[in-house]
Amino acid sequence: MVKIGNIELPDFPLLLAPMEDVSDPPFRALCKENGADVVYTEFISSEGLIRDAAKSVMKLDIYEKERPVGIQIFGANLDSMLRSVEIVEKTKPDIIDINFGCPVKKVVSKGAGAGILKDVDLMVSLTEAMVKHTNLPITVKTRLGWDHDSIRIVEVAERLQDVGCKAISIHGRTRAQMYKGSADWAPISEVKNNQRMHIPVFGNGDVDTPEKAMEMRDRYGLDGCMIGRAAIGYPWFFNEVKHYFKTGEYLEVPTIAQRTEMARRHLQMAIDWKGPILGVFETRRHYTNYFKGIPHFKEHRMKMVTSDDAKDVFAAFDEVEAKFGDTRIPQIG
Numbered sequence: 001m002v003k004i005g006n007i008e009l010p011d012f013p014l015l016l017a018p019m020e021d022v023s024d025p026p027f028r029a030l031c032k033e034n035g036a037d038v039v040y041t042e043f044i045s046s047e048g049l050i051r052d053a054a055k056s057v058m059k060l061d062i063y064e065k066e067r068p069v070g071i072q073i074f075g076a077n078l079d080s081m082l083r084s085v086e087i088v089e090k091t092k093p094d095i096i097d098i099n100f101g102c103p104v105k106k107v108v109s110k111g112a113g114a115g116i117l118k119d120v121d122l123m124v125s126l127t128e129a130m131v132k133h134t135n136l137p138i139t140v141k142t143r144l145g146w147d148h149d150s151i152r153i154v155e156v157a158e159r160l161q162d163v164g165c166k167a168i169s170i171h172g173r174t175r176a177q178m179y180k181g182s183a184d185w186a187p188i189s190e191v192k193n194n195q196r197m198h199i200p201v202f203g204n205g206d207v208d209t210p211e212k213a214m215e216m217r218d219r220y221g222l223d224g225c226m227i228g229r230a231a232i233g234y235p236w237f238f239n240e241v242k243h244y245f246k247t248g249e250y251l252e253v254p255t256i257a258q259r260t261e262m263a264r265r266h267l268q269m270a271i272d273w274k275g276p277i278l279g280v281f282e283t284r285r286h287y288t289n290y291f292k293g294i295p296h297f298k299e300h301r302m303k304m305v306t307s308d309d310a311k312d313v314f315a316a317f318d319e320v321e322a323k324f325g326d327t328r329i330p331q332i333g
């Protein structure tokens with residue numbers, strides 16, 4: 001069994017990664033239904049929260065059915081981070097996660113996200129202050145280091161643990177790599193192999209087949225796996241990994257009719273949650289994956305992503321289902 005604070009999770013839990021504009025309540029709920037053991041919100045700006053910026057505050061919404069859920073916040077200012085912990089606590093998440101991994105310039109330039117990898121002392125002291133400020137478990141998501149020459153993740157993880165961080169998820173890239181090249185899980189394994197580490201160490205980066213998840217567990221010895229891009233428009237991925245672990249065989253992939261049904265539910269939940277305009281707009285990025293592999297998908301996709309009216313999108317789903325309903329197209333392997 002793996003534990004984050006007092007939260008008990010199955011062996012080798014699968015975590016839905018925090019993803020901006022992706023990991024919203026409807027998508028998290030679908031991933032949870034399909035086997036995710038822990039889900040994280042997209043990152044939320046601590047400065048936005050304390051200004052009461054509507055966009056940041058809306059990101060605090062959680063559904064009961066998606067628990068355990070971690071709310072992820074970012075920032076580099078101690079006072080703002082502590083005040084945002086107080087705001088986040090009121091919405092009763094199970095976990096508060098700190099983003100020390102976001103590589104984008106506008107975040108990094110303020111010393112937040114992966115920017116803090118240049119100042120490990122600040123990273124540790126911010127974490128310590130947040131741990132002391134709340135009874136909720138604090139977890140950290142980070143990268144291997146700022147760049148190849150400054151990887152000190154073994155030491156960093158140990159120091160975070162020692163100030164009370166309850167779990168660490170590590171994306172096997174440096175900030176300098178952004179999303180290029182492939183993730184290196186060996187340094188994450190070194191973190192896990194450190195005799196002094198006792199909190200869960202979760203691996204992240206490029207897991208898009210059940211075999212890769214298994215490699216993270218068996219070859220790299222990690223405690224669980226955080227999955228991002230492979231789940232976009234494909235929430236089945238979590239159960240596919242679990243089935244493979246249990247049986248050594250692939251779970252039968254969904255039919256296009258099942259994919260269409262998932263896309264319909266996703267869109268409807270998004271509309272119910274954020275209204276018809278944002279609901280239609282923000283679900284668009286999932287369609288390419290929901291319908292991956294369909295012949296001549298482009299023409300259907302155009303209908304799904306160009307109309308602002310949900311009715312047209314649902315009609316495009318119906319068309320795809322009528323044409324290809326029984327087909328199964330492998331997504332993985």
Ligand SMILES: Cc1cc2nc3c(=O)[nH]c(=O)nc-3n(C[C@H](O)[C@H](O)[C@H](O)COP(=O)(O)O)c2cc1C
Pocket residue numbers: 017018019020021022041042043072099101102141171204205206207226227228229230
């Ligand atoms: C669209 C998108 C948005 C992301 N937003 C966040 C975020 O808000 N917080 C964060 O910690 N990481 C974010 N990430 C990084 C992912 O959590 C994850 O570390 C990365 O995608 C590697 O995992 P994967 O190969 O399984 O996708 C984002 C990634 C993507 C693709």
